[in-house]
Amino acid sequence: MKRRDTGILGEKLAKGFLKKRGYRILETNYRCPRGEIDIVAKHRDSLVFIEVRAKKSSEFGSPEESITPAKRERMKATAAHYRQTHNNLPPLWRIDVVAVELDQNGKLSRIELIENAVSEA
Numbered sequence: 001m002k003r004r005d006t007g008i009l010g011e012k013l014a015k016g017f018l019k020k021r022g023y024r025i026l027e028t029n030y031r032c033p034r035g036e037i038d039i040v041a042k043h044r045d046s047l048v049f050i051e052v053r054a055k056k057s058s059e060f061g062s063p064e065e066s067i068t069p070a071k072r073e074r075m076k077a078t079a080a081h082y083r084q085t086h087n088n089l090p091p092l093w094r095i096d097v098v099a100v101e102l103d104q105n106g107k108l109s110r111i112e113l114i115e116n117a118v119s120e121a
Helices: 003-020 069-085
Strands: 024-032 035-043 046-055 092-102 108-118
Touching (some): 003 024, 003 046, 003 092, 003 108, 024 069, 035 069, 069 092, 069 108
Parallel strands (some): 046 092
Antiparallel strands (some): 035 046, 092 108
């Protein structure tokens, strides 16, 4: 399984995982000049931007540990761009991360939602 395939599978697993928890998926793979967000969803009264990190090995750390400070800044900038260019959005918003770990056969071994993983500050 190639890295791109791992990412696609991770996003598919994350969408199902989020839907079971009451998230309503609004958009996937939102791109703008500032960056990309894997999933945009509504959860209760909040708009949620979700970064999916999928890995087959923990050799270089967990999926969530792979988010660099530069990636955090791009995620915040992309979320701000989305909020500026879309109407009728909830005033509350946050950035979550879904960490997906797969075994060497591509089977799910762990999936975890980390709410408010990236703060505004």
